[in-house]
Amino acid sequence: MYHPYFRGKQFELIAIRETAELLAASEFVPIIEPVRETLSGLNRTLKAISDADGKAVVVVNPYHGDHAEDGENISSMLKESFLGNECITAGILLRDDMSLAAAVACYEKHKDHKPTFVHAGFTEPKALAEALGSGLGEIQHVFFEKHCGKLYRKHFKGSRRILLRDGFQRRRNADHPLIEEFSDLHVTFEEEDMDGFGDFLIVGDDYTEGGGPAYAVAIHLTFIDSGKDDVMYIYHFVSTTKDTPTDVAGKFGQALGKLIAKLDSGESKLLESGAIKELRDLHAKGHFPGLGHVKKLSMKHHIETLADFFT
Structure with missing residues (x-):
């Protein structure tokens, strides 16, 4: 149903490992586009998913x-590590610079990985639909919404279709x-005639190799508002x-103080997730774990929020 899209940086892979059991229990399937040369972290992450009887797609x-x-x-x-393991499947990224012949050749090469x-x-x-x-x-077909309108997606009707929407506004x-x-x-x-959905969590689709100087620090946390047709919002x-x-x-510390004040007001509508509990602990201890760790907690909270919604 839910397919969160990760770009495979260190803390993103850790977030997947730490939520592997929840992802599996909720039947959520992460899509991972590896961006780091070393694959040891990815390998550990895929094994954690497999051990939890979950599923993942690796680009x-x-x-x-x-x-x-x-x-x-x-x-x-x-x-070498996952052939014959139905938990881990291959993903083929179809960009504007990929020809039909290359797409079909990549599919044939990885056919054993579904x-x-x-x-x-x-x-x-x-042409691709006809070739298949x-x-x-x-x-299964996953569509980046900004690149794939209804007419595009119509060619693959009859297959399992997932729609990816970027809800994070980068600024x-x-x-x-x-x-x-x-x-x-x-x-x-389902109104979009899709079998599932996905997003880029609290990171967004825009890829950057590393952040610049942190003139301001922000903690991004999502919540679902039951009083507004279950629309998801982000703080x-x-x-x-x-x-x-x-x-x-x-x-x-300033950003965290604002978060804690909102939580303590009783009006935040944020799920008291495991990630929120850790943020409360960080506030109580006055500890800064690093920005990567904070982003990981926001991603884990997002996954926990959606898992709670579908429970």
Whole structure:
């Protein structure tokens, strides 16, 4: 049903490992586009998912990161460690620079890993559907919404179809509003004639190799508002100090203080998730664990919130 899309940085992989059992129990299927040259963290993550009897899709031809020019190491890892393991399947990323012949060749190469096509700008949907022929219905298709309108998706009707929507509005941390709408796709995906939905969590689709100076620190947390047709919203708790790149720990403390005040008001509508409990502990201890760790907690909270909604 739910397919969160990760770009496979260190803390994203840790978030998956730490929620592997919850993902499996909720039948959530992460899609991972590996961006780091070393694959040891990815391998550990996939084993954690497999051990929990969960499922994951691994993109074998990433567009971003260290494997953008050659994904052969990813293919080799899948073959060596997960061939015959139905928990872990291959994902084929279809961008605007990929030809029909290349798409079909990649599918044939990874056929033993039950490939999922991830549509992200591909320009020949009708020809691909025709090339897949009678096997079309056995293949899962994931669509980046901004690249795939209804007419595009129509060519793959009859197969399992997942719609990915980016609910995160990218801007400078200092410019975030306190609250804004994130997505309603978790309640409307069936109206879109889809079998499931996905998003890019609290990170967004835009890929950056590393963050710049933290002039402002923001903690991004999602919640579902039962009083507004179960639409998902996102809070951006932003530090008060926004004009200097120094004292990141102090700015985290400011943002965290705003979050705790909102939680303690009893009006936040945030799920008291395991991630929220850890944020409360960090506040009580006055500890700053690093921005990567904070992002991990926000991702875990997002997964926990959706798992609670579908329980």
